[in-house]
Amino acid sequence: MFRHFILLASLFIVSCDEDRKSSAPARWYSQDQVALGATLFSANCAICHGKEAQGSAGDWKKRLDDGSLPPPPLNGSAHAWHHPISMLLQVINEGGASFGGMMPGFSDILQDDDKLAVIAYFQNYWTDEVYYRWELMGGAN
Numbered sequence: 001m002f003r004h005f006i007l008l009a010s011l012f013i014v015s016c017d018e019d020r021k022s023s024a025p026a027r028w029y030s031q032d033q034v035a036l037g038a039t040l041f042s043a044n045c046a047i048c049h050g051k052e053a054q055g056s057a058g059d060w061k062k063r064l065d066d067g068s069l070p071p072p073p074l075n076g077s078a079h080a081w082h083h084p085i086s087m088l089l090q091v092i093n094e095g096g097a098s099f100g101g102m103m104p105g106f107s108d109i110l111q112d113d114d115k116l117a118v119i120a121y122f123q124n125y126w127t128d129e130v131y132y133r134w135e136l137m138g139g140a141n
C-alpha cells in the first residue's frame with residue numbers, strides 16, 4: 001500500500017515536472033499585487049531603478065566615481081533573480097548601507113504588503129525562463 005503511494009507520488013512529481021517544461025510556471029503573486037506594486041514602484045523606486053525596472057542608464061556593473069554601484073535593473077536582466085524573496089525583502093528594508101551601497105532602506109516607509117507588491121511588480125517583467133530558474137534556486141524562500 002505504502003509502496004503504491006510512493007510510486008504514485010513520484011509519477012505525479014515527474015508529470016508535474018513535464019508540465020513545467022512545456023507551460024509557464026505559476027507565479028506566486030496576483031495581478032492585483034502587480035497593479036498595486038506599479039503605483040508604489042513608480043513613487044518609491046523608479047527614480048533610481050527606472051519606470052519599468054530597467055535600471056539606470058549605462059552599465060550597472062561599473063562602479064561610479066564615488067565607488068558605489070549604480071541601481072541595477074530589477075527586470076530579470078541583472079541578478080535580482082539570484083535572490084530569494086527573503087533576501088529581496090532584506091535589501092528593500094535595509095537598503096545598501098551595510099555594504100557601502102547607495103540604496104535607502106524602506107523598512108519604515110512601506111508596509112509589508114507593499115514591499116511584496118513592489119517585488120511582484122518587478123518580477124512580472126521576468127521571463128518564464130528566469131522565473132523558473134529563480135524558483136529552482138529556492139526563490140520563494
Ligand code: HEC
Pocket residue numbers: 041044045046047048049068069070071072074078079080081083088091092095096097100101102103104106118119
Ligand atoms: C536612491 C536610489 C534608489 C532607490 C530610491 C531605490 N533603490 Fe534599490 N538599489 C539602488 C542601488 C544603488 C542598488 C545597488 C546596491 C546599493 O548600492 O545599495 C540597489 C539595489 C536594489 C536591489 C538588489 C538588486 C540585486 O540585483 O541584487 C533591489 C531588490 C532593490 N534595489 C529594490 C528596490 C526597490 C523595490 C525600491 C523601491 C521600494 C528601491 N530599490 C529603491 C538604488 C535605489
